[in-house]
Amino acid sequence: MPSPKATVDRVFHALGDPTRRAIVEKLSERPLSVSQLATPLDITLTAVVQHLQVLEESGLVHTEKVGRVRTCRIETAGLAALEQWIDDRRSLWERRLDRLGDLLAESDESE
Amino acid sequence: MPSPKATVDRVFHALGDPTRRAIVEKLSERPLSVSQLATPLDITLTAVVQHLQVLEESGLVHTEKVGRVRTCRIETAGLAALEQWIDDRRSLWERRLDRLGDLLAESDESE
DNA sequence: TTGTTAGTGAAGTGGCAACTTCAGTATCAG
DNA sequence: CTGATACTGAAGTTGCCACTTCACTAACAA
Numbered sequence: 001m002p003s004p005k006a007t008v009d010r011v012f013h014a015l016g017d018p019t020r021r022a023i024v025e026k027l028s029e030r031p032l033s034v035s036q037l038a039t040p041l042d043i044t045l046t047a048v049v050q051h052l053q054v055l056e057e058s059g060l061v062h063t064e065k066v067g068r069v070r071t072c073r074i075e076t077a078g079l080a081a082l083e084q085w086i087d088d089r090r091s092l093w094e095r096r097l098d099r100l101g102d103l104l105a106e107s108d109e110s111e
Numbered sequence: 112m113p114s115p116k117a118t119v120d121r122v123f124h125a126l127g128d129p130t131r132r133a134i135v136e137k138l139s140e141r142p143l144s145v146s147q148l149a150t151p152l153d154i155t156l157t158a159v160v161q162h163l164q165v166l167e168e169s170g171l172v173h174t175e176k177v178g179r180v181r182t183c184r185i186e187t188a189g190l191a192a193l194e195q196w197i198d199d200r201r202s203l204w205e206r207r208l209d210r211l212g213d214l215l216a217e218s219d220e221s222e
Numbered sequence: 223t224t225g226t227t228a229g230t231g232a233a234g235t236g237g238c239a240a241c242t243t244c245a246g247t248a249t250c251a252g
Numbered sequence: 253c254t255g256a257t258a259c260t261g262a263a264g265t266t267g268c269c270a271c272t273t274c275a276c277t278a279a280c281a282a
Contacts, residue, residue: 009129016127017270018120028200030207035228045229047271068228068279074204079197086190086197089139093185096141128240146258156259158241179249179258 007081010058014078019043020051024060024074031073034063118192121169125189130154131162135171135185142184 060078166172171189
């Protein structure tokens with residue numbers, strides 16, 4: 001299992017690019033072939049394949065080739081890692097607000 | 112209100128950079144001054160300020176200057192936008208799996 | 223077999239953004 | 253006042269990465 005840190009790095013880097021985000025958005029609706037992805041994106045097939053490699057390495061997309069056509073679909077791992085990171089941040093941040101709340105409560109008592 | 116699309120673009124771009132993510136991670140623990148942020152990051156103060164500008168424009172961080180010290184803290188809007196995007200993707204993706212499930216159920220009935 | 227479709231691989235280019243330097247301006251301490 | 257701290261702003265450099273071209277192979281159709 002790769003370190004979660006490295007995974008999160010990859011996922012954020014992957015989704016940092018608007019074209020790759022567009023690909024993920026398309027694929028959350030339905031699986032598509034590489035050419036089907038390329039057509040509306042207005043970039044070359046080669047570029048799309050390069051994006052797909054990044055997305056696959058980051059666990060956001062899974063692709064499988066049957067015959068001469070490569071079918072791409074969303075994979076859960078990537079988005080899950082992303083969500084985990086957000087949850088971690090939020091829990092740290094809320095814990096801090098809780099402590100702050102405690103302090104305020106204490107000072108209320110002493111009045 | 113800016114279009115959510117533009118906001119999401121900004122947030123993803125902001126978090127695509129590892130240094131900015133490190134800043135957000137630090138700030139989810141506690142508010143910090145610009146210099147306090149810069150010290151462990153091993154880059155110049157100027158660079159940190161530039162990152163902070165990006166983070167502020169994307170709604171991930173709020174900063175406020177009092178005296179000569181600028182204090183930085185996490186803001187909810189950015190992470191919320193991110194989470195919204197993830198939820199949208201997941202709901203599309205699950206809806207698709209549901210339809211798939213319905214189809215399978217139907218074919219079960221007809222056996 | 224010939225042609226077409228679908229994708230692969232290597233190699234090069236251009237632009238942007240992360241970072242630096244340097245020269246400033248306030249703020250506060252002594 | 254002097255000096256130190258905490259930033260600010262402009263301007264330049266550099267490396268990376270998104271994208272391209274072109275040459276290629278594999279699958280399928282006629």
